[in-house]
Amino acid sequence: MFRGHSQRSIDPKGRLMLPPEFRDTLMEKSPDGNIMITNFDDCVAAYPFPVWEEIEQSFNRLSMTNRKMRDIHRFFISGASRVTLDKQGRILVPPYLRSYAEINKEVVLAGVGRKFEIWDLARFEAKRRKMEQDLDGIMDSLAENGFELRF
Numbered sequence: 001m002f003r004g005h006s007q008r009s010i011d012p013k014g015r016l017m018l019p020p021e022f023r024d025t026l027m028e029k030s031p032d033g034n035i036m037i038t039n040f041d042d043c044v045a046a047y048p049f050p051v052w053e054e055i056e057q058s059f060n061r062l063s064m065t066n067r068k069m070r071d072i073h074r075f076f077i078s079g080a081s082r083v084t085l086d087k088q089g090r091i092l093v094p095p096y097l098r099s100y101a102e103i104n105k106e107v108v109l110a111g112v113g114r115k116f117e118i119w120d121l122a123r124f125e126a127k128r129r130k131m132e133q134d135l136d137g138i139m140d141s142l143a144e145n146g147f148e149l150r151f
Contacts, residue, residue, distance in 0.1 A: 020089075034082060035049065036049060043118060044117065045118075046117070101118065102120045
């Protein structure tokens with residue numbers, strides 16, 4: 001599982017050095033270093049290739065008669081790019097994904113379970129501040145929907 005977060009810089013060519021713990025997790029799941037990255041939720045989502053294949057299979061099992069399902073399928077899958085971890089532990093984030101996520105130089109890599117996300121630093125901090133302000137309401141909503149979080 002990808003956990004925690006790390007602040008990094010992306011170079012002008014779009015190369016991003018992954019933190020050692022993310023590289024280790026990636027290599028456990030995808031020993032050849034292949035990752036699928038795509039546009040999602042205002043950031044770039046990165047999946048080890050075997051996890052990505054499960055996601056694609058999930059989409060293939062859905063009925064595509066619903067317009068919203070077709071739209072999310074199209075957006076998510078067509079935005080994907082296969083990248084490979086290089087010998088220096090870097091990945092190349094294509095220009096169209098950097099543009100989508102408004103990534104310039106400073107980024108945050110956030111581990112969120114089966115994937116990690118690549119965020120523009122300012123965007124990540126703004127999202128985190130908003131979530132912190134809404135935390136009580138979020139927790140109440142989770143409880144109302146039967147989700148029990150134990151600390």
